[in-house]
Amino acid sequence: MYKIWIVTSGEPVPSETERLHRTGMLSTLLAENGNIVTWWTTSFDHQLKQYLVEANLKVKMKHNLDLYYLHAKTPYFKNISWQRIKNHSEVANSFQKCAQSEEVPDIIVCSFPTIDLAYEAVYYGKKHNVPVVVDVRDLWPDIFLNIAPKFLRPLFKIPLHKMFSKTDFILQGATSITAVSQSYLNWGLKYAKRSGKNTDAVFPLCYNATELPKQSTTEKQLFKESLLLDTSKINIWFVGTFGKTYDLETVIKTAEKIKDNYPNIHFVLTGDGENYKQWKELAQKLPNVTFTGWIGREKLAYIGSIASIGLMAYAKGAPQGLPNKIFEYMSYGLPILSSLDTETKDLLEEENIGLTYKANDADDLIEKITSLIADPIELKEKGERARDLYMTKYDSEIIYNNFMQFLYKAIAQYKNEK
Structure with a gap:
């Protein structure tokens, strides 16, 4: 079939404990369908903040699929730091160097961000007459301006x-633009200074429910004991990165306020990140909050099976349109509580699978929680609708088969136009 490069920085690579994400699922599907796939990634694990390898290294993962680690000498331990910026630059330089010795592909799919790596991918495509699909997953560099008051943003x-200039080059130079939501695609097209066309598309982030490990009664009991969770309670579950765009402080304030009147409600907070220590200390005296830390897919699947509600706790003004978390919760059949005033809010309302609370407002979160749990039958029905919607529209098999066919058409159209 085709020789395809998938270029992504920061996504977890395959392992026994880590499930596949967007690049992993797409790369695997393409390889299984006879394409020769190279997945370009980084030597530094973004989640764990540690090196996977310490050199540029190409590894055979399975038939038709290679994993190419791009090394950066500079590690980083905070998501917002000069070290991370330098790391991204070094990864891009490694790609520029290593790509020269590889056979030219038929198409490149490059995640955006990171900016430096996407810049080198588009530059390579232009130089070698290769179509490049830029897949917009986050709104860099715009999000960096959000930390400043509006009147100071021009400064x-x-x-x-340089970041803005490179973003112009990337999106104006892309053959096609894909995105995880319509608002993200619109953002990309604005930078590209053009309207959409048939080689642009939206492919939502999704979750591979078929990979959920089946667990015996003994395994479930072991997970229950190790995680110290009470399955008889209403477990409200957050899973994600404890970073700047999330807001667990409001969740902890909510737990403090309801601990006496609603002793049957428990908050389970899963993940890690720069705010982990701060938020855990804030909740250390609360009996109705559990921090699980970063856990593997078996324990994730267990918590998903005993949770009552999936929580999407984002900070006010967070730009996420349809993040992965909504589909993960849907795959578990969970009704959803979200603070996003974006496409997520529209989906929850239109499909009647959850509620939206005001970001940074503990009282409103309490109101929405009590409203959800007031009718156990309706709560269950919301979860069932979420699961049905996921299986019929957002299952990874559906999404990534469509993405694969899209790439085939993009290659054919590019060849016809040349």
Whole structure:
């Protein structure tokens, strides 16, 4: 079939404990369908903040699929730091160097961000006459301006000039633009300075429910004991990165306020990140909050099976449209509580699978929680609708088969136009 490069920085690579994400699922599907796939990734694990390898290294993962680690000498331990910026630059330089010795592909799919790596992928495509699909997953560099008051943003933009200039080059130079939501695609097209066309598309983030490990009664009991969770309670579950765009402080304030009147409600907070220590200390005296830390897919599947509600706790103004978390919770059949005032809010309302609370407002979160749990039958029905919607529209097999066919058409159209 085709020789395809998938270029992504920061996504977990395959392991026994880590499930496949967007690039992993797409790469695997393409390889299984006879394509020769190279998945370009980084030597530094973004989640664990540690090196996987310490050199540029190409590894055979399975038939038709290679994993190419791009090394950066500079590690980083905070998501917002100069070390991370330097790391991204070094990864891009490694790609530029290593790509020269590889056979030219038929198409490149490059995640955006990171900016530096996407820039090198588009530059390579232009130089070698290869179509490049830029897959928009986050709104860099715009999100960096959000930390400043609006009246100061023009000044903040000055030191970010190079990032903005590269973003213009990337999106204006892309053959096609894909995105995880319509609002993200619209954002990309605005930078591209053009309207959409038939080689642009939206492919939501999704979750591979078929990979959920089946667990015996003994395994479930072991997980229950190790995680110290009470399955008789209403477990409200958050899973994600404890970073700047999330807001667990409001969740902890909510737990503090309801601990006496609603002793049957328990908050389970799963993940890790730069705010982990701060938020855990804030909740250390609360009996109705459990921090599980970063856990593997078996324990994730267990918590998903005993949770009552999936929580999407984002900070006010968070830009996420349809993040992966909504589909993960849907795959578990959980009704959803979200603070996103974006496409997620529209989906929850239109499909009647959850509620939206006001970001940074503990009282409103309490109101929405009590509203959800007031009718156990309706709560169960919301979860069932979420699961049905996931299986019929957002299952990974559906999404990534469509993505694969899209890439085939993009290759054919590019060849016809040349």
